[in-house]
Amino acid sequence: MSKSTCATPSVALRLSSDQADHIAVLAKALSHPVRVQIIEILSRYGGEICVCEIEQLFSLTQPTISHHLKVLRQAGIVDAEQRGLWAFYYLKADSLGTLSALLGQTEKA
Numbered sequence: 001m002s003k004s005t006c007a008t009p010s011v012a013l014r015l016s017s018d019q020a021d022h023i024a025v026l027a028k029a030l031s032h033p034v035r036v037q038i039i040e041i042l043s044r045y046g047g048e049i050c051v052c053e054i055e056q057l058f059s060l061t062q063p064t065i066s067h068h069l070k071v072l073r074q075a076g077i078v079d080a081e082q083r084g085l086w087a088f089y090y091l092k093a094d095s096l097g098t099l100s101a102l103l104g105q106t107e108k109a
Contacts, residue, residue: 019098026099029075034058035068042078042091051080051087 015023030036041057042049055065069089072078077095080087 023099025075026077026096029071029077030099032068032071034060034065035072038068038072038089039077039091039096042089048081048088048090051089054089 030039037057038054041054051065051069054069055062058065069078069080073080076092078089079092080089082088
């Protein structure tokens, strides 16, 4: 039995382990539909949305919404500014740039 060789060109990693870890954190944070909807809301309204407005859009409890926002904050996708009793959330500049760039790099054969 002869051993065949792969005819495709050599492949190489483009992402370092740190970059891959960072993208995995972003992807995990975006792995829930509510979090994707929150990101979409913040991007559509230019950010700085009061948490009370976000809560009103979902039929979820306040602690559940807070959990989703906490996951997004820990991933570095959103941040908040406290104004009195309320927190106003916004997308962090270029927070999804790495993921977007990776998705935009897919090459067609």
